[in-house]
Amino acid sequence: MRGNGENVKPAEPRIGVFVCHCGSNIGGYLDCEALTGYASALPGVVFTKSNLYTCAESGIAEIKSAIKAHNLTRVVVASCSPRTHMPLFRSACEEAGLNQYLFEMANIRDQCSWVHMQDRADAQIKAMDLIRMAVAKARLLEPQEDIETSLVKRAMVLGAGVAGLSASSALADMGVEVILVERESVPGGLLRRLNRVGPLGEKATEILDELIGNVNNDPKIDLRLDTELTGVGGVVGKYEVTIKDKAGLETKETVGCIIVATGAVPLNAEGLYGYNGSTVITQIELEEQMRDGKFSAKNVVMIQCAGARSPERAYCSRICCVTAVKNSIYIKELNPEAEVHILYRDIQMYGTANEKLLWESRGKGVKFDIYDAAVPPVVKDGKVEFYQPVTGMTVDIPCDLVVLSTPLTAPADAPIIANYMRIPLDQNNFFLEAHAKLRPLDFATDGIFLAGTARYPALVGEAQAQGLGAAARANTILSKSKLQFSALVSKVTDRCDGCGFCVDLCPYKALRLEEYEKDGHKRKRNTTDNILCKGCGVCAATCPKGGIVVLGFTRKQLEAQVDAALM
């Protein structure tokens, strides 16, 4: 130190680097010990360590103890994707008294060992590059504080079918106020059209009466029928939802979370197998006939995968085989003399209860035959003709009713609803969850959840389970007293001159121009909404004069990384 405390340079950062083997995911392809040695020679690095799994409790304990023992002021972990483990490593830093934003990660697995398995020598060099870049950036990191906000303990459920009704009751029971929005004039969704629910055969109306009764009798649930969604703004904790009633009156509701349970519709069967609505009908029309006591056919042929598992609609609709087999049993119960023949490609009676239905149906004399998708059955007057692969012959089945098992499809307005909330759809226009396996009821957007056939065709029990599950997921947010958000958002600097280039480009509508006075002149400058901003960086990349930056990705930090890469 030079005298009198003048010119004291900020303390040189003390960086700790942890290199993870990830079992053999990294260790099997890269020389982690050599990487650790390499890192120890980088500027600012005072501690290095390699771990079999840095994410394991032992690895976390090592990060924490090293921060304390070696007085580390920056931590770099060279391992997997920040998407999975960054929060974990950051909280380890925080627990050891180091600001969590002084942490940096180098992805030497997904971006190195996994993709360069065949070229280990070059992979090793790339891993060194990645670590050097991360260390260079870490030197320039600054501490940040998370953003905290309050939230509204209310939820909106879109759709009053099985999933939406179940979700609403569950949320209300957990103490959450619910606005349940249904487009139709009556609640119940698809279940309203069904006869009986398998495998126990409860009447659909009885199940519905109970679900609707629970909702109607609950003062915490506000059921809005004949009402449509017309707009969604705001963020988790404070979504501003606009809904419009039958009279065209729009109201705005503030809710903390939204559950999407908007359902699905059976495929319109026009043009399939001579569909005519009388002698050739769909499975849901058969349900309605049986519900209303109007079913009278003697010889029934059911054709599975009608309009599904085809080039134009590749997916399997999951519930149609179960529905067909269930209905075949009820036909036999109504009239044991009736002939029922089910033509299928794969009979999808998954699980215990469904497979049991299949034996029951076979036991009652229902006939099952495989057809070849390349030579589909042909519906003719009074009969169905089909090629039977097991005999190699073409066979006629006389019948007075053909029932087409058509798939459930996404409603036509699914893209509009998705667009309101900026949530994604899959290739079939069903809503796309955050993770196919581990987050089936969440969206990547915080505070919006998914249940029922809006996600994918589901049996009644499955739709109910998902409705309950989505309620539990929403309550993980709504039960909090405040919300926390990442500090890595955009920040307007003194160099902003209010040109507004970035405002239009912001995909989250987080930027706004405001006027202010300086030296007697009216000027404009940008402001950032910290909650809406996701830190994507479009604004910073657009700005020609450094008038807006994203914290944690400042120009200096990125330049340091690039310089390190080019070294």
Add this chain to the structure above:
Amino acid sequence: MEVGRHPRIRLLAYSEVEKVTGELGNFQVTVRKKARYVDESKCTGCGSCAEKCPTSGVDAYNMGMAKSKAIYKYFPQGIPSAYTIDANICRNFREGKKCGICAKVCQAGAVDYKQEEQIIKLDIGAIILATGYELFDARKVPEYGYGRISNVITAMEFERFLSASGPTHGHVYRPSDLRIKDGLPELEKAVQKGSREIEKFEKSFGMSSADLVKRRDGGELTGEQYDQWAKAYELFLASKEQLDDAAGKAESMETAHRLAFIQCVGSRDMRFNRYCSGFCCMHSIKEALIAREHDAAAEIYIFGMDIRAVGKGFEEYRNRAVNAGIKFVRSRVAEVSENAGHSPILWFEDTTSREVRSLEVDLVILATACEPGPAALEFAKMLDIPLTDFGFYQTRTIPPLDTSRPGVFTCGCAQGPMDIPESVAQASSAAARAAQVLTADVGKRPHPDVSRSAA
């Protein structure tokens, strides 16, 4: 990891429920926390104990296909990350020997041979049974030869073969070949022993073994000592030949190129489980596709009655497999035999060509059924709740998670086979049901009648 770090979740690992009394909102649960002989609060999971432990055990996580130690961790990312001593094989416990190596090397001082099991009493409002499932023992299906034919394995074993952290580091070798490789050290030992023995003879008689044989065969040398020498030499040559043969085979060992997956092993089978195990079609397709990624030239077959690809994106996944050249054969395989080269041969009726055919492959992978484990029966007795005909916890379709006892719910494969997304969704639903009934007025709603079971 999320559970392990959650401030409101207390994780009692290596523990078993002994007794449950009480009712909804007021259950008393007695838990026996077993002694792991390692202090969880001190152990950092560094693994130096296992590194130095002299006793090897069977690695259950790798389906017994790899070795672990007497002080072990079930799998690396497990929570808590503490090690456990298997008292059944540890020298300290089993033989009463003074070993103590793990305690000596542990820098955290976490090893505690005197640790005793603990009885923990808990007051609980609601209970969720997520006791999972067990895999069907494929030995029960004699015609597929599992346990008899070395290159017939289960899907779970194959899963470990495919894993980069598995026993073969992601390479699919035939178990018969691996066994040859594993046998090499023993053969080497035998050769060394033989060589030492004949060396002794050669030294004391001052001639080479080859010369001895020549002169003894010519009748020049006779006597018991020479006979012994000749016999030892013969044994040595035989063991050397065996070693060279095995080493050659191990050297030229190739990964399995022809794979056949057999579906419904123990499922949809009147002799065993009559139900469908739900997820096996998809895991076979997944394993087939991963095997295809490992080996673009692999010849892969999936034999099944129906391919039940019923989840979101599943049919598309099956189409991907078809486009990747994986062949689906609609057939229930009748029998698997084995040829002299340890290659399994499948015998089956091809229902589309209406012929009985056979097919030689390198490896057969059995999609074994999902069965309720012994835990289901234990808990059913302890909690006085019914099981279905198949042994899973009995529930209704609506609501899908309530058992017959108020305040006791179930989710996942404990109530029947299901895949990961469905299990995860159900886990959230069970949490919702538990939260619902713990609010007093809702608890008073009539409990669903679970006496009629869905399955």
